[in-house]
Amino acid sequence: MRVWLRLPGAGLRIIVSVLLIVIFLMPFYWMILTAFKTLGEVLRMPPKFWVDSLQWQNFRDAFTRINFLHYTRNSLIITLGTMLGQLVVVVPAAYAFARYQFKGKNALFGIVLATMMIPGQLIFLPIFVMFAKSGLLNTYVSLIVPFIASGTAIFMLRQTFMQVPDSQLEAARLDNASEFKIIYTIMMPAAVPTLSTLALLTFIGTWNSYFFPLVWTTTDAVRTLPLGIQKLQDVEGLSPQIVMAGNMMLIVPILLVFLIARKQIIKAFTYMGVK
Amino acid sequence: MKVWGKRVAPLLATVALTAVLAGCATTEAESSVAAYEKGDSVLELNFWTSAVEDVNQNLVNQFNETKGAELNIHVNAEYQGDYWEMQQKINAAAIAGTLPNVFIDEVAMTKGFADSDIIANLEPFMETDKFDTSDFKIGDLGNLYLGEDLYAFPHMRSVPVMYVNKTLAAKEGLDPNGPATFAELEAYLQTAYDATGQPPMYLFNYDFWVMEALLHSYSDTNVVNEDETKSNINSEGAVKLITFIEDLESKGLIKVLGVTDKDAYYASIANPATALIFSSVGGYKTFAGMAAESGIDLGVSMIPAGDDGKRGVPVGGSNTYLANTGTDNEKAAAFEFMKWLSDTEQAAYASANTGYLPTRLTSLDTDLMKETIAAFPGYKVASDELEFSKMRPMTGTYHEIEDLMGTRINDIWLENLPIQASLDNLAKEVDDILNR
Numbered sequence: 001m002r003v004w005l006r007l008p009g010a011g012l013r014i015i016v017s018v019l020l021i022v023i024f025l026m027p028f029y030w031m032i033l034t035a036f037k038t039l040g041e042v043l044r045m046p047p048k049f050w051v052d053s054l055q056w057q058n059f060r061d062a063f064t065r066i067n068f069l070h071y072t073r074n075s076l077i078i079t080l081g082t083m084l085g086q087l088v089v090v091v092p093a094a095y096a097f098a099r100y101q102f103k104g105k106n107a108l109f110g111i112v113l114a115t116m117m118i119p120g121q122l123i124f125l126p127i128f129v130m131f132a133k134s135g136l137l138n139t140y141v142s143l144i145v146p147f148i149a150s151g152t153a154i155f156m157l158r159q160t161f162m163q164v165p166d167s168q169l170e171a172a173r174l175d176n177a178s179e180f181k182i183i184y185t186i187m188m189p190a191a192v193p194t195l196s197t198l199a200l201l202t203f204i205g206t207w208n209s210y211f212f213p214l215v216w217t218t219t220d221a222v223r224t225l226p227l228g229i230q231k232l233q234d235v236e237g238l239s240p241q242i243v244m245a246g247n248m249m250l251i252v253p254i255l256l257v258f259l260i261a262r263k264q265i266i267k268a269f270t271y272m273g274v275k
Numbered sequence: 276m277k278v279w280g281k282r283v284a285p286l287l288a289t290v291a292l293t294a295v296l297a298g299c300a301t302t303e304a305e306s307s308v309a310a311y312e313k314g315d316s317v318l319e320l321n322f323w324t325s326a327v328e329d330v331n332q333n334l335v336n337q338f339n340e341t342k343g344a345e346l347n348i349h350v351n352a353e354y355q356g357d358y359w360e361m362q363q364k365i366n367a368a369a370i371a372g373t374l375p376n377v378f379i380d381e382v383a384m385t386k387g388f389a390d391s392d393i394i395a396n397l398e399p400f401m402e403t404d405k406f407d408t409s410d411f412k413i414g415d416l417g418n419l420y421l422g423e424d425l426y427a428f429p430h431m432r433s434v435p436v437m438y439v440n441k442t443l444a445a446k447e448g449l450d451p452n453g454p455a456t457f458a459e460l461e462a463y464l465q466t467a468y469d470a471t472g473q474p475p476m477y478l479f480n481y482d483f484w485v486m487e488a489l490l491h492s493y494s495d496t497n498v499v500n501e502d503e504t505k506s507n508i509n510s511e512g513a514v515k516l517i518t519f520i521e522d523l524e525s526k527g528l529i530k531v532l533g534v535t536d537k538d539a540y541y542a543s544i545a546n547p548a549t550a551l552i553f554s555s556v557g558g559y560k561t562f563a564g565m566a567a568e569s570g571i572d573l574g575v576s577m578i579p580a581g582d583d584g585k586r587g588v589p590v591g592g593s594n595t596y597l598a599n600t601g602t603d604n605e606k607a608a609a610f611e612f613m614k615w616l617s618d619t620e621q622a623a624y625a626s627a628n629t630g631y632l633p634t635r636l637t638s639l640d641t642d643l644m645k646e647t648i649a650a651f652p653g654y655k656v657a658s659d660e661l662e663f664s665k666m667r668p669m670t671g672t673y674h675e676i677e678d679l680m681g682t683r684i685n686d687i688w689l690e691n692l693p694i695q696a697s698l699d700n701l702a703k704e705v706d707d708i709l710n711r
Contacts, residue, residue, distance in 0.1 A: 040568040043545035045473075125367055132371030214360060215367060218323070218375075219353050231354060234328050238541050238561050 034244040035059070042241050055241065062232060062246035070220070071228030078143045078213075078224060079206040083199055085148030090198070093149070094157035095183050099169065109158075115151040124215050131216065138221045143213055147206065153198045160194040161187055196264035204254055225250050307402040311607035313347050318608050320350045321375035325361040326593065327431070328354045330628050331379065334621055342615045348608045350377075358384075358593070359674060365598075369393045374600040376609040379430055379593050382418040387671025389421045394596040397425045400610040410619075410635045413658075414590045417666025427594035428617040431631035433557035434588045434660050435488040436653065439574040440550050440566070443467060453551055453576045457493050457519070460579055464528040467550035474530035475550035478520065479540040481681040484591050484667070485553050488578045489516055491587025491665055498680070499709065503670045506705035508680060509698035517687060517694050524688055531688045534681070545569040553578060555591060556657040559630030563651065575653025577660045586663040592631055632657055672708050679704060 034042055036054045062068065096102075097109050131142040164187060172182050188195065213224045229246045324331040335352040343349055355361045358381035368374045369391065380388075388394040401408070411419075411429055419427045439453040447470045454463040467475035480486050483498075490496050494512025499505065507513060523529040532540050541558075543549045545565045554562070559575065566573035580586045595613050597606060615621065619637040626633035627647040632654065638644055639658065648654045667673070683701045687694055 038568075039565070043542055043565055043569055045546040045548065045569075125370065128367050129371040132368075132373045137371075137373065214356060215364060218355065218364065218368065218373065227356075230356065231328065234326065234354070234357075238538075238558075238565060240538060240542075 031244050031247055034241055035248045037241050039239060039241055058241045058245035059249065061239075061242045062249065065242070066228045066232045066246075067220070068225075068228065068246075068249070071223060071225040074140075074222050075207055075224040075226075077140055078222070079203055081140060081144040082147050082206045083202050085144055086150055086153055086198070086202055087195075089148050090150060090153040090157060091183060091188065094154050094161055095179075095187055097154065097158045098161035112151045112154050115149075116155070120211060124212065128216055138217055138219050140222055142216050143222060143224075146212070147202075150198075150202070153202070156194055156198060157191060160191040164190050193264045193267035196261050200257055200261045200265060203257055207254060306399055308399045309603055309607060310403050311346065311348075311611050312604055314604075315347075317347050317349045318605065320348060320377065320605065320609055320612060322350045322352045322612070323355045323361065323364070323375040323378040324352050325355055325358055325379045325381075327625075327629050327631075330625055333628075334616060334624065337621075338612060338615055343612070346608070346611060348611060350612055362387075362674065365393060366391070372600075374598040376598055376601055376605060377613055378596050378598060380596060382427075382429075382590060382592055382594050383667040383669065383673050384671075385418055385427050385594060385596075386421055386669035387673075388596060389426045390671055392599055394426055395599050395606060396421075397428070397597060397610070400597070400607070401425065403607075404610070404614070406614065410637055411617075413632065413634060413636055414661035414664040415666045418590065418669065419594060421669075427596050428613050429592070429634035430595045430616070431557065431592040431625055431629065432590060432634050432661075433555045433592040433631050434590060434657055434664060435485045435553055435578055436556045436559075436657050436660065437576045437578055438544060438552045438554060438562060438566075439576055440547070441572040441574040442570065443470075443547060443550050444574075446470075449550070451574055453574070454579050455576075456580045456584075458582075461523060461526075461528065464523065464550060465526075467548075468526075468528055471548035473546075473548035474527060475548065476523075476529045477532055477540050477543040477549065477552055478529050479532045479537060480684055481534050481537070481678075482554070483677040483681050484555070484589055486680070486684070487589040487665075487667065488553070488587065491589070491663075492578050492585060493519065493581045495581060495585050495587075497665070497668070498676075499668050499670070499705070503668055504706075504709055506676075506702040506709065508705060509695070509702040514695055514698055517684060517698065521688055521691075521694065531685065533685065533689065541565075544573070545571065547571060555630075556653065557592065557629060557631045559651060559653050559657075560628075561630065563653075573653075575656045577656060577663075586660075587665050588660055588663055589667045590661070590664045591667070626654075630654075632661070670709060672711065676705050676708055679708070 033049070033051060035058055036051045036056075037048075037058075038055055041048060041051065093112075097105065097112075127146055128137075131137050131139075136142045168186055169182060172186055177185070207224075208226060209224065210226045210230070213222075213227055217223050217227075229243065229250055232246045233243050322335060324335075332352050332354075335350050339349055353375070355364050355378075361378065361380045362384055365374065365378060365380065365388070374393065385394075389396075400406070408425065413429075414432055414434070416429070419425055419429060437453050439451065441451045443449070444451045444453070447466055449463060449466055454460045464475045487498055490498060490507075490513060494510070494516045496507050496510050496512040498507060500507060520529060520531070524531055540552075541554075541562075542565075544552055544554075544562045545568055547569055556575065563573045577586065578588055595616060597609050597613060600606075601609070617634060619635050619641060620643075622633040622635045623638040623641040623643045625631060626638065627643050630651075633639060633644060639648075644654075668676075670676070680701065683697065683704075686692055687697045
């Protein structure tokens with residue numbers, strides 16, 4: 001920020017801003033452009049930065065050549081299931097770590113933080129074996145349950161809950177409010193920006209997840225949209241215009257959610273002191 | 276990030292799985308097994324597929340409607356991703372006890388799967404069935420065997436070939452068959468470069484299988500020694516090859532692409548300024564279609580010969596493996612399916628619909644293959660090139676080694692690192708993996 005303020009003149013700031021915008025938007029523009037091109041236009045050298053006519057059939061092809069609705073439904077169920085599961089598990093856990101004093105609290109919190117540092121590639125096998133032995137492979141449970149106790153979410157929410165004044169909690173307890181009521185009426189309203197951010201991060205992470213749905217499924221029954229798009233690439237061979245149309249449909253929900261929640265996200269990071 | 280995740284994450288997982296499976300050992304096979312007995316109810320088999328999903332699914336549908344219906348066997352095909360994703364899923368399934376009955380994977384994985392007791396020795400099944408493998412004699416068959424025993428059936432076969440932009444060649448007076456030897460390569464590329472001012476050749480060495488062909492043909496060496504205990508990547512021949520490519524790159528005659536540029540590599544086939552590209556014949560029909568979109572007549576020639584006309588190309592593609600799972604009758608049923616899948620007509624169908632070569636000599640005599648070869652003469656070139664075919668390294672850790680070599684060698688070219696010293700270090704790293 002300080003570097004930014006020291007830049008001489010508004011003109012330079014505008015040039016840098018435009019450059020940054022171009023750098024960030026170019027991949028998206030290229031994806032959209034490719035999705036509307038013919039194969040011939042995609043392969044043309046030097047490449048064209050516009051299209052002569054929009055090739056809507058690329059979207060139709062992406063939609064029909066894989067079972068797009070099936071994969072989308074699975075992605076929605078798994079993403080929403082994970083978000084709901086986190087709400088049930090993460091909020092009470094964060095509240096306990098923020099507001100209760102109990103033996104081993106710091107050690108337990110350290111373990112929660114440590115889970116953030118373990119690469120998924122190390123734990124996927126034991127979890128895969130566990131689900132296989134219990135007959136839960138290729139079910140929604142296997143793609144939701146491992147992600148609902150999120151260390152990141154517990155940490156972020158704990159930081160927020162710690163900033164709620166003690167006086168509010170004491171007043172509620174004097175009024176005989178239950179712990180559940182305190183969480184529901186005091187803590188959660190105070191943490192709306194953080195909860196929104198966590199919801200968004202979980203949405204993006206789960207919606208885009210590729211590795212775990214890949215290794216924890218052996219049939220198409222519960223596979224998600226990113227795997228469907230990967231399959232599209234294999235089915236279509238080298239047809240980048242159709243794959244890009246599929247990718248566009250994949251990211252639309254993320255863009256929509258981000259546009260709706262972006263103010264809350266900025267607020268949340270400011271509130272938590274995480275910049 | 277996505278590319279990193281897609282390349283490195285599966286590799287980490289594979290290393291972890293290999294370590295877990297390392298304790299397993301191959302068991303002695305019986306000399307023969309009971310033949311499949313058709314029951315009253317339909318016997319269900321799981322078949323995991325990899326790559327060219329639509330062709331595999333169509334073949335399974337054909338089986339279920341014909342031979343499968345006759346034998347009361349129903350096969351469920353489930354796509355599992357690319358060869359490396361399949362490898363880690365098979366390893367994980369072996370540990371969890373959820374292996375499919377039959378699966379497809381890359382040719383070089385036979386030993387790794389057999390050493391871990393994941394796949395069955397096919398000799399007893401062939402003994403019972405009096406199965407004749409002589410028709411499989413199309414290219415080096417080393418990657419089907421472990422010792423004297425057959426552990427896999429060939430599914431689709433490919434070799435690296437040289438794709439030639441015949442349109443550009445005709446325009447610039449170049450040989451439409453491309454350079455016949457590496458000694459002619461530089462002059463050929465220089466003429467194309469002078470005409471277009473653009474790189475006339477692209478190289479994507481993360482597909483290390485192509486580099487194996489260059490090591491065989493240009494350097495007359497292999498990536499590893501015969502018993503696969505030591506790397507040859509710092510040998511005199513290998514150093515000469517890396518130096519040769521670096522020299523061409525410094526002159527603008529070859530553009531070496533990074534790991535994230537795989538799509539750019541394939542797209543270069545449709546670039547009118549690209550004169551040559553080395554890639555798999557498995558993509559032949561796709562590449563020809565892409566080139567045609569840009570008005571390019573795409574030819575196929577053998578990888579250029581080295582000194583004294585030496586050639587060598589690794590045989591690639593996929594095998595079908597019979598997993599060590601299920602009852603004896605399920606295994607026998609799975610073998611029936613594998614036999615059908617590898618038969619003349621099916622091998623011809625798989626070849627004609629992809630670009631891969633058929634796995635049987637008799638497939639070449641089918642009407643379908645005759646028509647295909649007439650329309651796409653590159654099939655014939657690739658078939659002829661099989662005369663020079665070599666088996667790929669068999670070690671179960673080879674994928675890890677390939678990845679490492681691709682990265683390190685690209686670093687040499689892109690960061691101008693000292694060649695001999697860098698390859699010496701690379702050889703040490705490879706040796707460590709080979710002897711782990």
